[in-house]
Amino acid sequence: MNVTTAEYRNFRNIENAALTFSPGVNILYGDNAQGKTNALEGIYCFACGKSFRGVHDRELLRFGAEDGGLKLGFSDAQREQKLELHLYQGKTRQMRRNGVPVKRSADFVGTFHGVLFCPEHLTMIKGAPQARRSFLDAAICQLKPGDMAALADYAKVLKQRNALLKDETRDVRARMPLYEVLTGQMADLNTRIVLTRMKYLHLLGECVDRFLSDMTSGAEHVSLGYDCDAEPEQHGGDAQAVRNAFYEKAVSYAAREFAAETTLHGCHRDDIVITLNDREARLYASQGQDRSIALAMKLGEGELSRTATGEYPVFLFDDVLSELDSRRQQYLMERLGGRQVIMTSCNESLFAGMDVHMIRVKAGTYEGAKRED
Ligand code: ATP
Ligand code: MG
Numbered sequence: 001m002n003v004t005t006a007e008y009r010n011f012r013n014i015e016n017a018a019l020t021f022s023p024g025v026n027i028l029y030g031d032n033a034q035g036k037t038n039a040l041e042g043i044y045c046f047a048c049g050k051s052f053r054g055v056h057d058r059e060l061l062r063f064g065a066e067d068g069g070l071k072l073g074f075s076d077a078q079r080e081q082k083l084e085l086h087l088y089q090g091k092t093r094q095m096r097r098n099g100v101p102v103k104r105s106a107d108f109v110g111t112f113h114g115v116l117f118c119p120e121h122l123t124m125i126k127g128a129p130q131a132r133r134s135f136l137d138a139a140i141c142q143l144k145p146g147d148m149a150a151l152a153d154y155a156k157v158l159k160q161r162n163a164l165l166k167d168e169t170r171d172v173r174a175r176m177p178l179y180e181v182l183t184g185q186m187a188d189l190n191t192r193i194v195l196t197r198m199k200y201l202h203l204l205g206e207c208v209d210r211f212l213s214d215m216t217s218g219a220e221h222v223s224l225g226y227d228c229d230a231e232p233e234q235h236g237g238d239a240q241a242v243r244n245a246f247y248e249k250a251v252s253y254a255a256r257e258f259a260a261e262t263t264l265h266g267c268h269r270d271d272i273v274i275t276l277n278d279r280e281a282r283l284y285a286s287q288g289q290d291r292s293i294a295l296a297m298k299l300g301e302g303e304l305s306r307t308a309t310g311e312y313p314v315f316l317f318d319d320v321l322s323e324l325d326s327r328r329q330q331y332l333m334e335r336l337g338g339r340q341v342i343m344t345s346c347n348e349s350l351f352a353g354m355d356v357h358m359i360r361v362k363a364g365t366y367e368g369a370k371r372e373d
Contacts (some may be wrong), residue, residue, distance in 0.1 A: 010068025012038035030361035047114035049105030113313035196204035
């Protein structure tokens with residue numbers, strides 16, 4: 001899959017710009033605070049339906065603008081497509097796919113496939129479990145948008161359940177019937193989410209280890225494990241058995257949950273355990289190792305996307321090369337053949353003599369954004 005054009009209007013610091021990309025490696029280069037990440041952010045909005053910086057639509061609009069928008073032209077083996085997103089101050093966004101209005105972001109997601117790496121992803125290795133779960137869920141949702149619905153439903157049930165646990169206007173016995181109903185719903189959704197995450201993680205782990213080991217000439221090995229208390233392995237992955245075990249366990253926690261006034265277990269608390277050369281990466285990895293593992297996870301995400309869709313997604317790499325030593329940088333640049341990459345950097349000289357498409361970024365304007373063919 002290749003992005004051919006990206007158009008921006010009143011998006012972040014970009015008043016008006018139309019960029020054209022080459023099928024290979026594209027470099028957005030320039031000083032700090034010019035609009036490199038903003039350009040990637042706009043493209044990635046089409047992959048996951050929202051900004052990776054997790055902000056409201058109104059914050060994406062250029063300061064003082066009433067409305068704005070993004071258009072993305074991209075092609076896969078079958079055809080050229082166009083996605084549009086129109087943003088308004090104080091009004092809900094509008095979206096179009098090939099000119100036809102679509103209502104929900106979920107209808108949008110899964111059309112354009114992109115893998116994003118940004119410095120914020122480094123928290124994936126050392127930060128709280130939330131960052132690792134988000135990575136996993138975002139990757140899975142692009143491939144199986146239906147699973148987005150399971151996650152949203154789970155969040156809804158969790159909210160209702162927590163409200164019930166906090167509701168001191170009724171005694172525990174009066175709240176018990178609804179507690180059991182919600183626990184049943186949670187068990188169904190939890191099972192679906194956990195089994196999907198584990199299956200994905202198993203496949204991802206193999207790819208990530210291969211990339212990291214290649215990047216470090218065999219010196220570093222990584223493994224990814226799923227940490228949860230639903231214990232699917234004990235049931236051979238049988239969904240009904242996993243569901244029933246989760247339900248029994250959840251109900252046995254009832255007294256503790258009513259005392260704590262919150263839900264104490266479930267996939268909103270699960271984690272990925274990343275092990276680097278047999279030690280937990282969260283505790284021992286260096287900065288460069290952090291970045292290398294995160295990068296290997298992103299390359300792995302791209303491989304699994306290709307297996308599922310038959311094509312590589314577009315790789316959007318924000319400031320990926322800094323903090324990598326020259327061997328790791330070289331490995332990455334060599335590895336990217338056959339994929340479209342849009343990468344940002346402050347350092348133009350890193351790409352001297354390489355067959356890449358350079359786009360100079362200055363105060364929300366983009367020069368060299370013409371395809372050289
Ligand atoms: P760096 O090399 O530091 O990462 P960058 O080129 O990636 O820089 P961006 O994150 O793209 O920089 O931001 C460019 C500028 O856009 C910043 O000065 C930022 O404050 C500004 N900006 C962010 N949001 C908006 C907005 N809604 N309206 C106008 N400008 C904005
Ligand atoms: Mg940036």
